[in-house]
Amino acid sequence: MRFRRVGVIGAGAIGSLCAGHLATRTEMWVVVRRREQADVLNERGLRISGKSELVADVKAVVDTEAMPDLDLVIVATKASQVDVAAAKLAGRSPEAVIMTIQNGLGLEDVVRRHGDWPVVSAVTFMSGTRIDDRHVEYELDTATWIGPYAPSGIAQETVEEVGALFEASGLRAEVLPDLRPAQWSKLIFNSAVNGVAALTDLPHVAAFARRDRPTDLGHVVHDLMAEGKAVAAAAGIDLWEDPWEMNVEAVGRGQTRDEAYAHIPSMLVDVRAGRRTEVDFITGALVGEADRLGIPVPLNRALWRLVKGRDRSHDEEVST
Amino acid sequence: MRIGVIGCGAVGSLFAAHLAGLEDVEVWAYDVWPEHVAAIERDGLRVVGVGSVVARLRATTDPTALPDMDFGIVAVKGMYTRDAVAASARAFQDAAVCSVQNGVGNEEIIAEFVPRVIRGTTFPAGKVIAPGVVHWDTAGKTWIGPFEPTPATMDEVRLLAEMLTRSGMETDALEDARGAQWTKLIFNAASNALCSLTGLPHGRAALHRDVRWVMDRVIEEGKAVAEALGIAMDKDPALLLEESIEPALDHAPSMLQDVRMRRRTEIDQLNGGIVRFGEETGIDTPMNRAAWALVRGLEASWNLEGA
Numbered sequence A: 001m002r003f004r005r006v007g008v009i010g011a012g013a014i015g016s017l018c019a020g021h022l023a024t025r026t027e028m029w030v031v032v033r034r035r036e037q038a039d040v041l042n043e044r045g046l047r048i049s050g051k052s053e054l055v056a057d058v059k060a061v062v063d064t065e066a067m068p069d070l071d072l073v074i075v076a077t078k079a080s081q082v083d084v085a086a087a088k089l090a091g092r093s094p095e096a097v098i099m100t101i102q103n104g105l106g107l108e109d110v111v112r113r114h115g116d117w118p119v120v121s122a123v124t125f126m127s128g129t130r131i132d133d134r135h136v137e138y139e140l141d142t143a144t145w146i147g148p149y150a151p152s153g154i155a156q157e158t159v160e161e162v163g164a165l166f167e168a169s170g171l172r173a174e175v176l177p178d179l180r181p182a183q184w185s186k187l188i189f190n191s192a193v194n195g196v197a198a199l200t201d202l203p204h205v206a207a208f209a210r211r212d213r214p215t216d217l218g219h220v221v222h223d224l225m226a227e228g229k230a231v232a233a234a235a236g237i238d239l240w241e242d243p244w245e246m247n248v249e250a251v252g253r254g255q256t257r258d259e260a261y262a263h264i265p266s267m268l269v270d271v272r273a274g275r276r277t278e279v280d281f282i283t284g285a286l287v288g289e290a291d292r293l294g295i296p297v298p299l300n301r302a303l304w305r306l307v308k309g310r311d312r313s314h315d316e317e318v319s320t
Numbered sequence B: 001m002r003i004g005v006i007g008c009g010a011v012g013s014l015f016a017a018h019l020a021g022l023e024d025v026e027v028w029a030y031d032v033w034p035e036h037v038a039a040i041e042r043d044g045l046r047v048v049g050v051g052s053v054v055a056r057l058r059a060t061t062d063p064t065a066l067p068d069m070d071f072g073i074v075a076v077k078g079m080y081t082r083d084a085v086a087a088s089a090r091a092f093q094d095a096a097v098c099s100v101q102n103g104v105g106n107e108e109i110i111a112e113f114v115p116r117v118i119r120g121t122t123f124p125a126g127k128v129i130a131p132g133v134v135h136w137d138t139a140g141k142t143w144i145g146p147f148e149p150t151p152a153t154m155d156e157v158r159l160l161a162e163m164l165t166r167s168g169m170e171t172d173a174l175e176d177a178r179g180a181q182w183t184k185l186i187f188n189a190a191s192n193a194l195c196s197l198t199g200l201p202h203g204r205a206a207l208h209r210d211v212r213w214v215m216d217r218v219i220e221e222g223k224a225v226a227e228a229l230g231i232a233m234d235k236d237p238a239l240l241l242e243e244s245i246e247p248a249l250d251h252a253p254s255m256l257q258d259v260r261m262r263r264r265t266e267i268d269q270l271n272g273g274i275v276r277f278g279e280e281t282g283i284d285t286p287m288n289r290a291a292w293a294l295v296r297g298l299e300a301s302w303n304l305e306g307a
Helices: A013-022 A035-044 A079-089 A107-112 A156-168 A180-200 A217-234 A243-251 A266-272 A283-293 A298-312 B010-020 B034-043 B078-092 B106-110 B154-167 B178-198 B202-207 B209-228 B237-244 B254-260 B271-281 B286-303
Strands: A005-009 A027-031 A046-050 A054-056 A059-061 A072-075 A097-100 A119-124 A127-132 A135-140 A144-148 A173-175 B002-006 B026-030 B045-049 B053-055 B058-060 B071-074 B096-099 B116-122 B125-130 B133-138 B142-146 B171-173
Touching (some): A005 A013, A013 A027, A013 A046, A013 A072, A035 A059, A046 A127, A072 A079, A079 A097, A079 A107, A119 A156, A180 A243, A180 B286, A217 A283, A298 B209, B010 B053, B096 B106, B096 B154, B106 B116, B178 B271, B178 B286, B202 B209, B202 B237, B271 B286
Parallel strands (some): A046 A135, A072 A097, A144 A173, B002 B026, B002 B071, B026 B058, B045 B133, B071 B096, B096 B116
Antiparallel strands (some): A119 A144, B125 B133
16 A cells, blocks of 8 residues: 555544544544643544544644655644645645545645645545544444645546545545546535525524525525535536535435434534534635636625624624 | 504514503503413513503403404514414404514415504514513514405594504504505524524624625515515615614524524415515515525424434
């Protein structure tokens, strides 16, 4: 196996799911923010429960600089932290392949500003919930889509190897020759679903796909996605999956095989925790592309702006 | 002169308590909250805040106990208009009935049950702080005029305005009260819905550049619908919004209060009203439509099992 030594930066739900599984096949380094979390991971290992049951040996550090040169680095921070994370990698691990796995657009470029690494793009549909500093519940074992970031000159063979590593470690992966159609499908899906969830406090429930009465939420979701599809078409992207069908399937039995289970989109998790959302990197990125291409997206623009208002409501001064 | 107030919440109480102070007026209040009604019957209706009033009036939870009225004032929340007016309509068959509710669409419902209707818009606001006690938060004027399809006479409109003004609730009688109503409707649609979705108080939302952009779109759509209806606005709602920022910087609009208390909102009468009248006049209102559905979604989030 080409990837002997792997690093994951960011131990949120997705980063932990990657680290826990890949640790079964590689020497795994994990960069976390807090010393206490590094200590407990080093002493007791990283535990995954749910769709997989495992406790993985990992080497956890708080400083990127404390890691040896790596063969593969998965940047699994929030979109807003990618720049800082990549800056700390600058000049290190020159032979590494870097993978981005955030929601949104343009994070590969952010990484490449700090080094000449070949970059693998990924969008993931797996999900989990962080239980504590060393334990993540693996909820949806849906695939991670992996493709080349072409401007970085990465060989498709390398992308295949990353996909093979994921599969060998028990994660589902699908390797694509061009990730942009999938990235855009998920971007359009996430822009609508995460934004609507953040404003309504609704998890991703059946209401997101209901369009019977004029006030049904499905109309808004559908219209938001129609705007996104127009932007993708103008960008010359032939979407991998129709975002509306992804939405219908996700709230039905297709994705979860359990009608009672409703996923809480990450922006709603942030809102409930009183944290700033990633809306600038999701809906904001979509609106940015729309502006660049001259496509009107009034609903996505309104959604973006309202979620920014929601973010603002957490500030102490206005939460009285 | 006998006046029946339907719905004795904050606004209904302000009207009932003031009118009850007039020697030539007998006031009855109909409300479904037993403790509030019992307190009014026992101790009178007390208003504190902007002004202080203690009024003796009759109050009942039983609409069949209402005697025949000369005037009615409907002050229930929009989603209760139909039930409240249907239940009490018998007492208003020879009366002129005036809505002082938020939004649009209430007069149309009232007109299904009583013969003569008055369109009304009121700015005074407050909250019930205990059974029989209302805090008067903000003063302001009231505008009333005949409801065009089934109007009360202009004499009735003037008489009601005269009584209200004399009681301490300044009221203008207008031939066409739609301009005042739509000014407040559009202002409220922008403020209430977007404050509810963002959690920001009124002035803070209007000062937030991004939220303000959406507010401005909601206002533009509302003005286009009003124009298509041939309504001359009283005042530009955008200007009203600008002027309200400082006095209402940290004021939670009523819908945001409802959302915080997880009570059903009046979104159907506000943004929903703009959408419905937009459909009738062929004006597309995508922002108001989205705000309507999103607030409905927010309401739905309170009733999810285990989600």
